[in-house]
Amino acid sequence: QVRLQESGPGLVKPSETLSLTCTVSGASISSYDWHWFRQLPGKGLEWIAHISYSATTDYNPSLNSRVTISVDTSTNQVSLKLYSVTNADTAVYYCARGGGGWGQGTLVTVSS
Amino acid sequence: EIVLTQSPGTLSLSPGERATLSCGSSQSVSSYLAWYQQRPGQAPRLLIYGASTRATGIPDRFRGSGSGTDFILTISRLEPEDFAVYYCQQYGSSPYTFGPGTKVDVK
Numbered sequence: 001q002v003r004l005q006e007s008g009p010g011l012v013k014p015s016e017t018l019s020l021t022c023t024v025s026g027a028s029i030s031s032y033d034w035h036w037f038r039q040l041p042g043k044g045l046e047w048i049a050h051i052s053y054s055a056t057t058d059y060n061p062s063l064n065s066r067v068t069i070s071v072d073t074s075t076n077q078v079s080l081k082l083y084s085v086t087n088a089d090t091a092v093y094y095c096a097r098g099g100g101g102w103g104q105g106t107l108v109t110v111s112s
Numbered sequence: 113e114i115v116l117t118q119s120p121g122t123l124s125l126s127p128g129e130r131a132t133l134s135c136g137s138s139q140s141v142s143s144y145l146a147w148y149q150q151r152p153g154q155a156p157r158l159l160i161y162g163a164s165t166r167a168t169g170i171p172d173r174f175r176g177s178g179s180g181t182d183f184i185l186t187i188s189r190l191e192p193e194d195f196a197v198y199y200c201q202q203y204g205s206s207p208y209t210f211g212p213g214t215k216v217d218v219k
Contacts, residue, residue: 035208037156045148045156045199047208060207094155099146100167102155 002026004095004103011109012089018082018110022095022103029071033098034078036069038091039105046091049080050098085110114138114202116211124219131187133214135200140180144204147176147185150213151196159198160185190216 008020020036036048049069050058059067066083078095090110096102115138125131135145143163148156158167160176163183173188187194195218200211 044212045201045210047201047210050206050208058206062207099158099161101158105155 002097002101004097004101006093006095006103006106008093008106008108010107011111012085013112014086014110015084018080018085018089018108020080020082020093020095020106020108022078022080024076024078024097027097028073029076029078030073032100034069034071035096035098036078036080037094037096037102039094040088040091048082048093051078052098087111113207114141114205114209116200116202116209118198118200118211118214120214121212122215122217124217125190126219127190127192129190131185131190131194131216133185133187133198133216135178135183135185135211137181137183137202139205141202141204143179144202145176145178145183146201146203147174148199148201149194149196150199151193156199187216 003025005023012018033052035050038046051069068081070079087110092105092107094102094105117136119134145163147160150156159170159174164176175186177184197213197215199213
């Protein structure tokens with residue numbers, strides 16, 4: 001069974017960089033595509049970024065090039081960096097396997 | 113960017129009833145359409161991908177249909193755990209977008 005666990009700082013100050021990690025167990029990270037999504041408080045779902053099994057990346061243009069997705073095969077983790085955060089980036093962030101399950105999510109609050 | 117619409121916004125039904133949820137796309141996504149269920153406080157759960165293929169472990173009371181721009185999710189007989197919000201998502205064209213959701217609540 002594939003399990004995904006997001007981890008992050010919980011609280012980030014405006015203008016700083018948000019760094020999130022998704023630890024994958026039960027599957028080799030290099031065998032699948034991976035995504036990051038987010039859900040703003042009380043709102044719907046937004047796709048952020050995608051990395052393929054061959055390390056091709058794809059980003060939501062609404063984030064204005066503020067985001068980077070990467071994988072670390074040595075630790076079986078998928079990472080997301082979101083630069084220059086604002087209050088509008090406060091959300092629950094989820095990682096997901098392409099066409100598969102999602103992690104439980106991690107709440108990130110942007111506040112000074 | 114492809115815009116997805118969902119109707120109705122809220123569907124009020126009783127356990128045992130049939131639920132029919134619609135998802136429309138601003139342009140064709142072929143069969144690159146998924147349905148998710150989200151219960152309060154939980155992560156979304158993949159129900160259907162490829163417009164009509166049930167994900168692993170999804171009961172057969174969930175059925176997806178459609179292609180192109182019009183899609184339907186049918187829940188044949190609502191169980192208590194089915195009362196939740198349902199989202200459609202297209203993954204045929206980046207950015208991969210979601211519909212606003214349909215809430216299925218207890219009548």
